[in-house]
Amino acid sequence: DTEVTQTPKHLVMGMTNKKSLKCEQHMGHRAMYWYKQKAKKPPELMFVYSYEKLSINESVPSRFSPECPNSSLLNLHLHALQPEDSALYLCASSQDWGAGGNTIYFGEGSWLTVV
Amino acid sequence: GEDVEQSLFLSVREGDSSVINCTYTDSSSTYLYWYKQEPGAGLQLLTYIFSNMDMKQDQRLTVLLNKKDKHLSLRIADTQTGDSAIYFCAEISGTGGFKTIFGAGTRLFVKA
Numbered sequence: 353d354t355e356v357t358q359t360p361k362h363l364v365m366g367m368t369n370k371k372s373l374k375c376e377q378h379m380g381h382r383a384m385y386w387y388k389q390k391a392k393k394p395p396e397l398m399f400v401y402s403y404e405k406l407s408i409n410e411s412v413p414s415r416f417s418p419e420c421p422n423s424s425l426l427n428l429h430l431h432a433l434q435p436e437d438s439a440l441y442l443c444a445s446s447q448d449w450g451a452g453g454n455t456i457y458f459g460e461g462s463w464l465t466v467v
Numbered sequence: 468g469e470d471v472e473q474s475l476f477l478s479v480r481e482g483d484s485s486v487i488n489c490t491y492t493d494s495s496s497t498y499l500y501w502y503k504q505e506p507g508a509g510l511q512l513l514t515y516i517f518s519n520m521d522m523k524q525d526q527r528l529t530v531l532l533n534k535k536d537k538h539l540s541l542r543i544a545d546t547q548t549g550d551s552a553i554y555f556c557a558e559i560s561g562t563g564g565f566k567t568i569f570g571a572g573t574r575l576f577v578k579a
Contacts, residue, residue, distance in 0.1 A: 358509075394555055394569035395510065408566075442509055450565050455498065460509040 355379070356459035358443050364465045365433065373428040373462045375443030383407075383449035384426040385456065386418060387442040395442055395458075401426060402449040433466045440464075471570035473556050478576045485543040487573045489556030492537060496558040499532065501541045504553045504572070513541070513554075543575075551577045 356377045365371045375384065383402045387395035400408035401420040415437075417429040426443055440461045446454040470492045479485045491499070497518050502510040516523045516530045516539070523530045529542040543550055556570040 356509075392572075394572055397566060440509075454559065454565070455500070455512065455515060456567050457512060458502075458510040463507075 356443055356445055356457055358441075358459040358462050360462060361460065362463045362465075364467060365430065366467055367433060367435075369433075370429070370431045372430065373441055373443075373464070375426040375428075375459060376424055377445040377457075378424060379445060379447075379457070380423075381445035381447050381457075382423060383446045383454065384420060385444040385446075386416075386426070386428050387444060387458075389440040389442055389461070399428075400449060407449060430464070433464075435466050438465045471556055471558055471568050473554075473570040473573045475571060476574050476576070478578065479546050480578050481546060481548055483546055485541075485546045485550070485575055485577075487541045487543075487554050487556075487575065489539040489541075489570055490537055491539065491556070491558050491568075493558060493560045493568070494534075494537065496560060498559050499530075499539050500555075500557040500567070501528075501530065502555040502557060502569075504555065506552075510555065546575075546577050548577045548579055551575055 359374045386398040389395045397410050398412045399418045404420045415432045419427040442461045443459045444456045446456045448454050473489045500515040501513040503513050504510050514525050516532050527544045531540045553572040553574050555572045557567050560568050
């Protein structure tokens with residue numbers, strides 16, 4: 353069962369709000385990812401967690417704060433976002449990180465609108 | 468840096484074959500992938516090929532890899548309207564810190 357579940361599916365938030373996106377996988381994968389996708393563009397990597405430790409931060413603004421409470425869960429905390437942050441946020445996981453054969457499996461995404 | 472390129476649009480008639488092409492630059496790529504994204508959805512892994520293979524077939528899907536030319540293609544036989552989606556080619560770049568590098572995506576439109 354290759355399933356990554358994300359909640360909520362849709363989120364509308366004001367620029368002063370604090371909200372969180374949640375992601376869960378039960379495939380025993382040890383690497384988890386956040387990607388951002390704008391319309392008609394490929395996904396852009398934001399963060400990579402490997403064995404619950406942050407391995408990669410692609411120079412993401414601090415208004416996005418990732419958290420990995422355990423190997424199955426990944427959160428993305430949002431605060432003081434801008435309208436241009438509106439996008440589809442995709443969570444993904446893979447067996448491992450840092451080697452050549454780690455196929456990434458994506459969730460259905462969370463649609464974020466900042467007003 | 469590492470780059471993956473795809474044509475942006477393909478239109479075919481229902482029942483015809485579709486061929487989506489992709490070129491990549493990283494010769495150290497070990498795995499190459501095809502993902503499908505339907506409107507409003509996440510990316511679904513369709514198939515992948517290891518770099519020491521030339522071809523992989525999975526039901527209606529055929530992946531061809533020309534490692535010398537760094538060219539990857541996805542052939543969909545008997546294309547259906549449900550195949551209308553964006554198809555992303557991707558590679559795991561060995562020289563890119565093992566990040567997955569995505570192409571811009573090819574939008575496939577299937578006419579009934």
